[in-house]
Amino acid sequence: MKFQAPLVSGRLVKRYKRFLADVILDEDGSEITAHCANPGSMLGLKEPGSRVWLSRSDNPTRKLKFSWEIMEADGALVGINTAHPNGLVEEALTAGVIPELSGFSSLRREVKYGKNSRIDILLEHESGKNVYVEVKNVHLMREAGLAEFPDSVTARGAKHLAEMADMVGQGHRAxxxxxxxxxDCARMSLAADIDPNYAKAYEIARKAGVEAYAIGCAVTTDGIEVDKLVELAV
Structure with a gap:
């Protein structure tokens, strides 16, 4: 995924109300409010003074012209925009980055299923045995080299795990x-101390046959690309 236009750099003043961030722009020193497309706690990623990069919209009807895309943390560039992961995973699946999820005849996003839910990606096979793919964005790192999910309590995530297990029970894959x-992360695990209910739901889903994979990204100010498999340590 390439950014459509060069990103604008700045320094973070504060992130607040979940979806807002005040930033001082490097280009002219002005302070602006940017949209922060990230519903999580962003633990370890909201330190005032952090270097950040924003995309700028030319849409005249948009209230907030800037969107927070990436930041520098622990010496690495980190993608924080949770609007991108589904598209990035679609690119990875199409490119065959996860061999176990290749060979599908069609791919659809945001498909209704289960009890009033939507699956992020549905991989359809000619055999009729489809794969229901749920995507989770990961950017928490508390131990060097180890990514963790989630960074806050996610009841919705636990619900989706149960519904994917139901799809496995109906003869599909999930x-x-x-x-x-x-x-900067080669391994990924669950932050069970942050959300023990999600960790338990994950354990139950895995025992029911739900598969799990982790993939990593190269993050630059030009774009974000999936470039590797990440060891899943759970």
Missing amino acids: AMVFLVQRP
Whole structure:
């Protein structure tokens, strides 16, 4: 995924109300409010003074012209925009980055299933045995080289795990794909101390046959590309 236009650099003042971030732009020193497309806690990724990069919209009707895309943390560039992972995983699946999820005849996104839910990606096979793929963005790192999910309580995530297990019970396949938007992590695990209920739901789903994969990204100010498999340590 390439950014459509050069990103604008700046320094983070604060992130607040979940979806807002104040940033001082490097280009002219002005302070602006940017959209932060990330519903999580962003633990370890909201330190005032951090270097950040924003995309700028030319849409005249848009209230906030800037969107927070990436930041520098622990010496690496980290993708924080959770609007991108589904598209990045689609690119990875199309390119065959996860061999176990290749060979599909069609791919659809945001497909209704289960109890009033939508699956991020549905891989359809001619055999009729489809693969329901749930994508989770990962950018928490508390131990060097180890990415963790989630960074806050996610009841919705636990619900989706149960519904994917139901699809396995109906004869389909289901897979969790964790997208690690930071290149400094080679392994990924669950932050069970942050959300023990999600960790338990994950354990139950895995025992029911839900698959799990983790993939990592190269993050630059030009774009974000899936470039490797990440060891899943759970």
